Amino acid sequence: MRALLVVNPAATTTSARTRDVLIHALASEMKLEAITTEYRGHARDLARHAADSDDIDLVVALGGDGTVNEVVNGLLHAGPDPERLPRLAVVPGGSTNVFARALGLPNDAVEATGALLDALRENSERTVGMGRAEGTPGTDDEAAPARWFTFCAGLGFDAGVVGRVEQQRERGKKSTHALYLRQVMRQFLQEPNRRQGTITLERPGADPVTDLVLSIICNTSPWTYLGNRPVYAAPKASFDTGLDVVGLSRMSTVAVARYATQLLTSSPDRGPHGRHAVALHDLDQFTLHSKAPLPLQMDGDHLGLRRSVTFTGVRRALRVIV
Template sequence: MRALLVVNPNATTTTERGRDILVRALRSQVKLDVAYTQRRGHAADLAREAARDGMDLVVTLGGDGTVNEAVNGLMTFDSGPAAQRAQDRPALAVVPGGSTNVFARALGLPSDWAEGTGAILEALRDRRERIIGLGRADDRYFTFCAGLGIDAEVVRRVDQARHKGSTSTPWLYFRAIMAQFIATNRRVPLLTLDLPGETAQTGLTWMLVQNTAPWTYIGERPVDPNPRASFDTGLDVLGLRELQVGSTTRAVAQILSNRREAKGKQVLRLHDLAGFTLTAARPIAFQVDGEYIGECDKLDFASVAGALRVVC
């Protein structure tokens, strides 16, 4: 089996010594090439080339951003019919190396990179893999979530802080959430959701789209606003119509408690959607898998069933 290991050298929880151990371990199982990312988007280019070269497996060592780029590279290496079949592209294996590692943990892998490596090696020996669905927003694929509005603005704030030298921690995200909530004009509805053949949902200020559960983690604790979301179903949606202090505080408390689903007049919930369109009254922040993408005023979402083989 030929494999490419895509390493993010800035991965939060790994060291050079740890990466050397991983390389030696993988080379005991596969014929391995190693490539280090050098810029944003590089992991996508490396995975795309691996698919074009006929590699059997792409392994990522990094966080959810590295995984997302690699997935997009694998999904776009060929525009022909083969691009629609998971069997015709390399499988993906994920060694967790970021601060949160939502995708790896959603697959049932350990959050620690060393334990995750052991799980991947065992799965390779046993030839154990599964086929999962992905989400797509226009031409960008995502593995576990996409968001428009306040959560994307939070991701942008965190990215800006990290570029200035801050470490990605739950406390950094909490500070960003508080700062963004204060800065947001909470009474201006921005988003409209259009489902084929149904009445449009209007007046939405925030929209979270999940391809699986959980949405994220706070340390070891999963945050599950759409607990029925799954790699094996369509997309799940949670939207808020207004960001007023009282109602939003209740909804957020319900989401974080994981004891019950957020409910109320301001809450929109939809399950197992094949596709829909989101439009905004003005350009609004957009993120996929915890990575800030930019601003947009319209996105077409789709669930892509049976899209990708993963070793887990």
């Protein structure tokens, strides 16, 4: 087996020594080429080359959810073709590692490498669905390229939080859960549309859902983690179904306190619920329109402002080693 290992040297929970140990462990079981990323988008470019080649069987992403997202976008650049494309494997190295943990992998890089090697020996794999988003023709976002996401996306409030966190990280702040919580509070205090949302959700064969302030799109569950605590925004979301959407039409202080408590105490059986909450399950395609440009995020990566985005749930998009 020939494999490409894409290594993010800035992965927050692995050291250079740990990465060397992992590389040697993987190389002992396969013909391995390890390449360290050097710029934003490099992992995508490497995976795209692997997808277009005829001799790479496996692409391993060593890094966080951002690295995994780039690798997936590279592998799927010409569309899903699970039987032809190289398989994907993940060694978690980020601060949260939602995609890897949602697959049931250990959150520790060394343990995950051991699990990966066991899975390869047993030829254990799973074909998972992915989400895809693109600007709707006829809007200001027509030129925005389509992009894949592995576990979540968001238009509005949560994407604004992601953007704030990225700004803080660019200033040298470490990515921690405390940093995220601080930015949630700042986003809430400065949110201009928290009492009257600007987002409308349209889907075939159903009435539109209007005046949303927050819209979270989930491709799996949990939505995220606070330390080792899973947070379930859309408990029914799965890699085996379409996309789930959770929306809020009001974000007053009382409403936010209620829904934040529901999120923090959520379970695999129940997520946020109430008069101002909207939950939609297993959607193949829908479009979010906004009266004003809003921030968009995918897999925790801030992608700028959008007025209109169409989301598609693509089932059985990629084979993953588990």
